Amino acid sequence: MALVKCSECGSDVSDLAKSCPKCGAPVAVEAPKKRASGCTVAILVGVGIFILALIFSSGRTPSDTQTASSTGSSATSSTSGNPAHAGLLALSMTERNATLAKLMQSSGERCRSVTRSMYQGQDADNNAYWSLACANRREYQVMIRADASGSTRYLDCAAVKALIGRSECWKAF
Ligand SMILES: [Zn+2]
Numbered sequence: 001m002a003l004v005k006c007s008e009c010g011s012d013v014s015d016l017a018k019s020c021p022k023c024g025a026p027v028a029v030e031a032p033k034k035r036a037s038g039c040t041v042a043i044l045v046g047v048g049i050f051i052l053a054l055i056f057s058s059g060r061t062p063s064d065t066q067t068a069s070s071t072g073s074s075a076t077s078s079t080s081g082n083p084a085h086a087g088l089l090a091l092s093m094t095e096r097n098a099t100l101a102k103l104m105q106s107s108g109e110r111c112r113s114v115t116r117s118m119y120q121g122q123d124a125d126n127n128a129y130w131s132l133a134c135a136n137r138r139e140y141q142v143m144i145r146a147d148a149s150g151s152t153r154y155l156d157c158a159a160v161k162a163l164i165g166r167s168e169c170w171k172a173f
Pocket residue numbers: 006007008009010011020021022023024025
C-alpha cells in the first residue's frame with residue numbers, strides 16, 4: 001500500500017481507496033499494464049522457425065524430396081554423390097548405430113549408444129537424412145552432407161517438436 005496525493009484537495013490518500021476520505025474525489029491509480037505474453041511466445045516461435053530455416057538452408061522443398069524418393073528406390077541412385085552416406089548404408093545395423101553414436105558423442109550429445117536408426121531419404125542436393133534414437137531416449141535427425149568430408153548437422157527431435165509442434169523425425173521422404 002502506498003499513499004498518493006488527492007488531485008482535488010492534496011491530502012494523502014491510500015492508493016487502495018476508491019475515493020478521497022476528505023473530499024470524496026475519485027483516486028486515480030494507474031492499473032498495472034498486462035504483459036503481452038502471447039505476443040512474446042509468437043515472436044519466440046518465429047525466431048525458432050527462422051533458426052530452423054538457417055540450419056537446413058539446403059534448398060529442400062517438397063518437390064525436391066519427391067524427386068529424391070521417386071528416383072531413390074535403388075541402392076546405387078539413393079547413395080549417388082554422397083560417399084559418407086553410402087559408407088554408412090553399407091555397414092551392418094550394429095556398426096551403423098555405433099558410428100552414429102560416436103557422431104553424436106563427438107557433437108557433445110550424451111548418447112551412450114544408438115538403439116534405433118532409420119534412413120529417411122535424400123534431398124535434391126544428395127544430402128542424406130537419418131533419424132536416430134539414443135539409449136537415453138533422446139531422438140535426433142542427422143543430415144549427412146554430400147560434400148567431400150561428409151560433414152553432418154543434427155537436430156534434436158524433441159526440441160524441434162516443442163518449437164514448431166511437429167518434427168520430421170522417423171518419416172521417410
Ligand atoms: Zn481530497
